[in-house]
Amino acid sequence: MTLPEPGIWGPVLAILAMALATYLCRISGVVLMGFIPLTPHVRRGLAALPGSIIAATVLPLIERLGPAAAVALLAAIGSMVLRRSELLALLVGMGTIAGLRALGF
Amino acid sequence: MGHAAFPVSAAGMLLGIRRVSVLMPGVIIFAVAFGAAASAKGLSLFETLLMSALVYGGISQLIALELWRPEWSWGGIVALAALTATVNARMVLQGASLQPWFAHYPKSLNAFHLFFFTDANWVIGTRYHTEGGRDLGVLIGAGLALWLVWILFTIPGHALGALMADPRRLGIDLVLPIFFAAMIVPLWRGKRAAVPWLVAGIVALVTSKLVDGYAFIIVGSLSGALVGAFTDDAA
Numbered sequence: 001m002t003l004p005e006p007g008i009w010g011p012v013l014a015i016l017a018m019a020l021a022t023y024l025c026r027i028s029g030v031v032l033m034g035f036i037p038l039t040p041h042v043r044r045g046l047a048a049l050p051g052s053i054i055a056a057t058v059l060p061l062i063e064r065l066g067p068a069a070a071v072a073l074l075a076a077i078g079s080m081v082l083r084r085s086e087l088l089a090l091l092v093g094m095g096t097i098a099g100l101r102a103l104g105f
Numbered sequence: 106m107g108h109a110a111f112p113v114s115a116a117g118m119l120l121g122i123r124r125v126s127v128l129m130p131g132v133i134i135f136a137v138a139f140g141a142a143a144s145a146k147g148l149s150l151f152e153t154l155l156m157s158a159l160v161y162g163g164i165s166q167l168i169a170l171e172l173w174r175p176e177w178s179w180g181g182i183v184a185l186a187a188l189t190a191t192v193n194a195r196m197v198l199q200g201a202s203l204q205p206w207f208a209h210y211p212k213s214l215n216a217f218h219l220f221f222f223t224d225a226n227w228v229i230g231t232r233y234h235t236e237g238g239r240d241l242g243v244l245i246g247a248g249l250a251l252w253l254v255w256i257l258f259t260i261p262g263h264a265l266g267a268l269m270a271d272p273r274r275l276g277i278d279l280v281l282p283i284f285f286a287a288m289i290v291p292l293w294r295g296k297r298a299a300v301p302w303l304v305a306g307i308v309a310l311v312t313s314k315l316v317d318g319y320a321f322i323i324v325g326s327l328s329g330a331l332v333g334a335f336t337d338d339a340a
Contacts, residue, residue: 015155016159018166022161042334048332049333050202052304052333053199053329055309055325056322057322060322065279090130093287098276
């Protein structure tokens with residue numbers, strides 16, 4: 001017996017499959033860590049994880065997006081150091097990239 | 106729910122909504138841009154809203170549009186799900202990093218609020234927990250508020266459609282990097298604690314050169330965590 005083709009339900013099924021995959025990503029880290037004892041090593045590893053996720057996400061993306069993006073990001077970090085406002089950092093970063101791209105960078 | 110030291114309070118939910126409000130402009134721009142790109146790719150408003158409501162992961166949704174087609178085979182659906190999982194695999198690590206906090210709450214509550222767990226939510230939760238906060242309501246309030254705004258602003262984007270054909274000009278591809286980079290500042294605990302981050306960044310850079318796709322996030326992050334695990338606490 002073969003499964004009938006998705007047909008008109010294709011787009012909805014594709015969205016449901018994406019939703020399932022994403023929900024599994026959301027819960028699996030929490031479920032997995034439930035089985036790992038919190039030894040001092042694991043605790044230190046978890047403490048280093050948030051900054052590591054950020055660095056591992058941002059650096060390659062910036063490398064792909066180019067120098068204008070790097071400048072915009074440094075501007076955003078600088079504003080965050082001075083003012084500690086995520087909103088301002090976003091405005092500074094987006095303003096910088098929009099300006100640089102408008103100038104042809 | 107929870108117990109005295111680990112509450113879920115209405116005050117916490119309000120605090121979460123307040124904290125997430127500063128991230129809203131970025132999320133709104135992203136939602137409008139996604140709605141516009143979805144309509145340009147031929148998704149109906151229903152399909153667009155369904156994706157925003159159920160997947161609720163901006164980058165994976167934008168990438169899915171690249172592969173979108175009117176006719177779907179089972180193989181195509183499975184491939185799309187697999188791609189979505191690799192793009193969103195960072196959520197596995199984000200969830201793991203907050204598990205010591207979540208572990209104090211019932212499994213059913215965690216299963217519920219994790220549906221709304223996303224980058225902005227993780228940024229807020231990590232900062233709040235690092236500052237000593239323990240009220241899970243903060244994460245739930247932030248997640249629900251963001252989810253509603255995300256769905257709502259997909260609608261005008263879908264209506265604008267072709268008018269916003271190039272979301273790149275708005276700088277939308279920089280929203281997530283800016284959120285993440287700005288978070289480095291409150292997370293900063295001195296140079297010594299930043300060594301694992303540097304390792305994570307370099308390993309991710311090299312991985313992104315060698316391997317297609319988004320594996321670099323996972324490989325880099327785990328390398329950083331591993332270095333952190335075997336580094337003594339700052340003296």
